[in-house]
Amino acid sequence: MMDSDVLAAVCARRIIPVVVLEEAGDAPPLARALRDGGLPVAEVTFRTAAAPAALRALAAEGDILVGAGTVVRPDQVDVAVDAGARFIVTPGLSSRVMARCRDLGVPVVPGVATATEVMAALDLGCELLKFFPAATSGGVAALRALGGPFPDTRFVPTGGITAANAGDYLALSSVVAVGGSWMVAPNLIAAGDFAAIARLAAEAVGGAAPVSA
Numbered sequence: 001m002m003d004s005d006v007l008a009a010v011c012a013r014r015i016i017p018v019v020v021l022e023e024a025g026d027a028p029p030l031a032r033a034l035r036d037g038g039l040p041v042a043e044v045t046f047r048t049a050a051a052p053a054a055l056r057a058l059a060a061e062g063d064i065l066v067g068a069g070t071v072v073r074p075d076q077v078d079v080a081v082d083a084g085a086r087f088i089v090t091p092g093l094s095s096r097v098m099a100r101c102r103d104l105g106v107p108v109v110p111g112v113a114t115a116t117e118v119m120a121a122l123d124l125g126c127e128l129l130k131f132f133p134a135a136t137s138g139g140v141a142a143l144r145a146l147g148g149p150f151p152d153t154r155f156v157p158t159g160g161i162t163a164a165n166a167g168d169y170l171a172l173s174s175v176v177a178v179g180g181s182w183m184v185a186p187n188l189i190a191a192g193d194f195a196a197i198a199r200l201a202a203e204a205v206g207g208a209a210p211v212s213a
Contacts, residue, residue, distance in 0.1 A: 003107035006087055007128050009065055010041055011156065011177035014170055014208040017201070018043050018069060018158060018181045024050050026189050027057035031064045033194040034184075037201025043069040043089050043179060046076055052083045059084025069179075074100035081106050089158075089179075091132055093117050098124050109156060113137040118150055128154050128176065135160025140168050147174045163204065170208055180204075 010016060017034060019042050021027060034040055040063055044055040047070050058066045067087035068080035077088055077100040088101050088108040101108040111132040112118050121129050131143060134157035138145070143155060157169045158179030169175050183200035 003105075004127065006065075006107050007109070010067065010087055011128075013039055013041065013205050014177045015039060015166070015183075015201075015204045016041055016043055016156065016158075016177055016179040017184045018045060018179045019054075019184050020045050020047055020181070020186055021050055021054035021189065022048050022186070024053035024057050026192075027054045028061060029192070029194045030184065030189065030197065031058050031061040033197040034201055035061075035063060037183070037198040038205045039183070039201040041065045041067075042184075043067050044085075045070040046072075046080070052079050055080065055085055056083040059086075071097060073097065077101055077104060077106070089130055091130075093121055093124075095124065098126075111158075115146060115149060118146060118153060122150075122153065128156065130179070131155045131157040133159030134169070139165075140172065143169070143172055143174060147172070150174075163200075163207070166204070167207060178208075 042058055042064055044051055058064055065086055068085040069089040071088050071090050074096050081104050088106055090097055091111045093110045109128050109130045110121050110126055111130040112121055154176045155174050156177045156179055161178045161180040163182050166178050169178050183204050184197055188196050
């Protein structure tokens with residue numbers, strides 16, 4: 001896939017599960033739960049020591065489009081790609097991380113929170129931006145305001161997104177998907193309640209049908 005094809009596939013169901021895994025062994029049943037819920041995509045955050053192994057285990061499932069999130073250094077891009085990441089997500093805008101992604105040919109969704117950061121990301125040629133942390137950076141109102149000067153920019157708001165407010169973000173024409181962890185909550189993973197994860201994933205997909213053209 002080309003970069004744009006990968007990102008289109010990531011956003012196709014309009015919900016991106018943001019996963020924090022403490023144990024790589026939880027990856028296979030999590031993959032099955034996401035697949036059963038009709039949400040075969042996962043952003044594995046580099047917030048735990050198990051993240052690279054968990055990413056590798058998820059990627060090995062074959063039918064889950066897996067990426068790495070919370071990538072803040074160029075060396076993490078190498079680790080993520082080696083583990084099977086098909087895309088990279090960053091919490092902020094780093095030209096060094098962006099450059100390494102380009103070197104390795106992996107698409108990246110950089111994080112922005114202000115108009116200045118959006119302009120910097122556009123200067124770097126980004127086609128899709130993560131609005132983070134969404135809830136504390138102005139939420140829906142801020143994204144609506146950014147739509148004025150940046151009408152062609154598309155966003156994936158993440159941070160404080162819940163089942164209750166995801167629809168408010170997805171109603172914006174500038175939002176192609178939202179990132180959230182409510183369907184893959186750490187307590188559900190720790191409890192091994194993958195049936196609940198599958199159910200919540202299915203509910204998320206059902207409540208986030210694409211806006212008609």
